[in-house]
């Protein structure tokens with residue numbers, strides 16, 4: 001039996017263990033928010049934003065942020081047909097309607113022309129999901145947003161370490177949301193964070209995130225509205241503080257793994273995550289999209305991975321192909337990408353020879369061994 005290659009796994013060192021141990025032993029009572037506050041401060045500094053609220057999940061960060069924008073019944077939010085359902089679920093929970101539009105063939109992210117064409121008087125936000133670390137066309141989307149008076153939200157759950165012309169993904173929209181799920185580039189087990197530069201939005205979201213209790217309220221247990229409970233625990237934040245101290249190393253490793261794949265797969269009829277000039281890709285998930293002209297059996301490649309103790313992972317199904325979105329119009333590029341695409345394993349401790357093992361199987365599947 002060869003060594004099992006997982007599709008992703010966290011990198012937990014003595015630093016994470018020591019912070020978590022300290023939080024478990026001492027992080028209670030008066031000190032129960034210490035690591036949370038430290039994590040939020042570290043994250044603000046890393047991202048270059050004014051405000052951050054740690055949450056129990058990326059989905060929760062999106063939910064409280066959208067609620068803070070006042071998105072509700074009858075409103076529409078535009079997003080790509082290709083994403084994880086977590087991007088769309090908060091829209092539906094708020095009673096609003098996700099409007100699915102197509103993606104660009106090379107970035108697998110929102111097509112700005114399709115976004116503009118989908119705007120109606122009910123549009124309340126554009127949700128830009130940076131898929132697998134790839135960046136949306138942020139300048140074009142922010143420009144559309146400005147011209148129509150519609151905020152752009154960044155779902156940067158997969159894009160820590162990605163930068164857009166010198167600014168970090170997640171820091172450019174009206175707010176950004178990150179996830180620290182165990183599969184993401186930095187993890188707290190489960191967790192997320194809401195970030196913004198908008199003082200008023202931050203204040204509203206802070207109140208909503210604390211069961212509707214405003215910061216300046218002097219009465220105990222006095223909510224001014226019905227809010228949410230999506231808080232990160234101090235224990236999780238302790239692990240997050242250690243991960244953030246190691247963020248440059250963790251992102252560098254993701255980039256190293258990607259570059260190894262890129263050279264090992266050179267010459268094959270496929271595309272991988274792009275990195276346009278002026279941007280950096282955090283390469284959360286190295287992804288291959290086989291050229292349309294080539295006949296490719298995704299299931300056969302997944303089976304070959306499995307036979308070789310390698311975890312393969314399908315590209316996200318278009319949301320419009322899922323039962324919950326049966327009324328949505330299927331978007332052609334999104335539907336064309338999914339059956340031709342796969343995510344390849346990537347994590348801190350993946351070794352160069354593991355990449356070679358994976359690449360060999362991809363080569364064999366494409367008949368170029």
Ligand SMILES: *Cc1c(COP(=O)(O)O)cnc(C)c1O
Pocket residue numbers: 056057058059060083084086087129155157158178179180181190191192
């Ligand atoms: C992981 C992810 C989320 C949600 O994060 P959770 O922490 O799992 O709630 C949202 N959007 C995208 C694109 C994701 O990949």
